[in-house]
Amino acid sequence: MPAARRTLAAIVGTAVLGVPALVACSSDAGGDAVKVTATDKKCEVAKTDWSEGKNTLKITNKGSQVTEVYVYAQGDRIITERENIGPGLSVEITFEIKPGQYEVACKPGMKGDGIRQAVTVAGKAEEKPLDPRLAKAVADYRAFVQERVDSSLPVLEQFVAAVKAGDTAKAKELYAKSRHGWESIEPVAESFGDLDPKMDAREADLEPGQEFTGWHRLEKTLWTTGQITPDDHTYADRLLVDYKDLQAKVGTAEITPTSIANGAKELLDEVATGKVTGEEEAFSHTDLVDFDGNVAGAKKAFELLRPVVAEKDPALDGTLTAEFAAIDALLAKYRQGDGYVSYDTVGDQQRKELSDAVNALAEPLSKLAAVVA
Template identity: 60%
Template sequence: MRPARLTVLTAVAAVAALTAVTGCAEKSAGGDGTIKVAASDTACELSKTEFPAGKVSIEVENKGSKVTELYVLFPDDRIVAERENIGPGTKATITAEIKAGDYEFACKPGMKGDGIRQKVKATGGAAAKRSPELDAAVAEYRKYVQAQADETLPKAQAFADAVKAGDLEAAKKAYAASRIGWERTEPVAESFGDIDPKVDVREDGLEAGQDPAKDWTGWHRLEKALFADKKIGDDEKKLADQLMTDLTDWQKKVGQAEITPTSMANGAKELLDEVASGKVTGEEERYSHTDLVDFKANVEGAQKAYELLKPVAAKNDPALSAELDKQFAAMNTLLDKYRADKNGYDFTAYDTVGQDQRKELSDAVSALGEPLSKLAATVAK
């Protein structure tokens, strides 16, 4: 999980969201071009507050001194679209599908709080029809995310049972495996209310005013207890039960997610952004050092979305598809160097991976992330 975030939406909007197609601006359907957002430390200025619904391109420029984020939100704060980690003096473009309705744009300087907000309206009627190939991709991806949630529950239950039994070593052994399905499909998982911050927030991701002793729950709270504090007490056993309650909630809701080709493509890019911001740096699994398990799962989830969209992507941009094939293969070959066996998830502890090796991994993420950032615009043609 990334640092603290707003409450998340059902993937209709995630359509729009989970986004970030860097450097790939596109005309919005039926409209007069992109929506330009000038974000600063004190303002969130929009070039327009009303635009045609459909495929929309949002161009964000950070004119402030802090790293910022842009969210497109429903009135109840569910996320429609987002772009995180926009550095000072940089730009980012979001390609998204947004249905007709009222929304808010929120710029979040420092990536904390509720953001500086502006009300907007998307106008128009029914969404444009999709091709049969894209409908098939969405249907298969929906099956995939449900299967990942279904497969996560027994693995998480094994982890929770070990915690509740007070078996420190068994709990530590079960920890990483319990997270694989979540990490493969995290963009969709994040689209349901506050489930993501309940189960996957790090201590430094808590909002101002939250008390780690009371408000920090989920995998990473237990990770710290097991790997850093080396203890299991009554609090940890209660947290294990709460984790299962929250994951069961997620598993039941996955089938309700609104998924589109754009959200799949943007979600794939977001998974690579997760790798770049948390796994390569070693911040995500700072106590267990199982970052490479998460890393691999993120890559697998991104590749699954791409493979399902590939028939259309290859037709619309053969060169991009060829480059994505090449970079996914290179990334998987590199990750295989850190596996104890070819098909398993026993990876090298990340605290033993040197700086030169981390740079090699980071460079591979960048090489894959650049063409992957173009996928949403390509399938939206």
């Protein structure tokens, strides 16, 4: 959840569990990549006039803190992002972009609004038609996102009703289920400005003056005091309003083959920085349900892009197919009924096994965008 800023402690925790702060990725852009140099106090973008269509950023972190880099459209709508860039590391992001005004933001410590640099994207004389297989992937992914959001609404409504009825046991039962759809399409949800921090911010990651609302605010009440208050009724109502706002907006999201591919990688980053560490669901310990949602969303993205990946890079296709199967098999070990065991029952060695599986999948997944660009 990029808008819910992660602490350095979270990054250290990830490293201890065996997931590197970032797995470097490569593309076929070579010398055409725009260099971005991030330090603790600067965000230097070597070229600020970009072309419409495919672009690649080569990001180098020369600072002392873990950083993340975003490309924002107006209203802080996320075009692309890369989190967990450790000191001394270089990574590449390949993405597609339309003409307009944008900002590149570097966020030392992965906090705040970031150090920003304005960029302009100019249009091209003619646009290459999209491969019909990729056009189908975009249409099918858009349908997948809408279906996930639509089908999760009734569960969220039941969760909100339980909170407002003061039924703590029922609300606990529905809490993780109401989040699963969100977790599977989170990169799209995050693209709509402030909806993510309002709905999904964690208490430990709040900025000064930021109100604690959304799922995790209710999670805290349910698993600490268990005493639902009138304030919780208000938070529940607000969560439902924000979710319906998301439901109305997802159909307008800008989706491209590279945004689908980068979104899959972002979902694996979500697992590495929040779910594997146990920091996402600090009170309920329902992290494995979120883990499952993130992996399911990433797998769907890959499956939709597979026709092109299998043709252009058969080795990558085979690796990703095998790694998704491996992580699905590992998750299955923790299934309990229609959910998962409480994450506080998963020991350090088991968590390391999970983090190793995430890392093994994240590295080849980082190459997906360059293949379909």
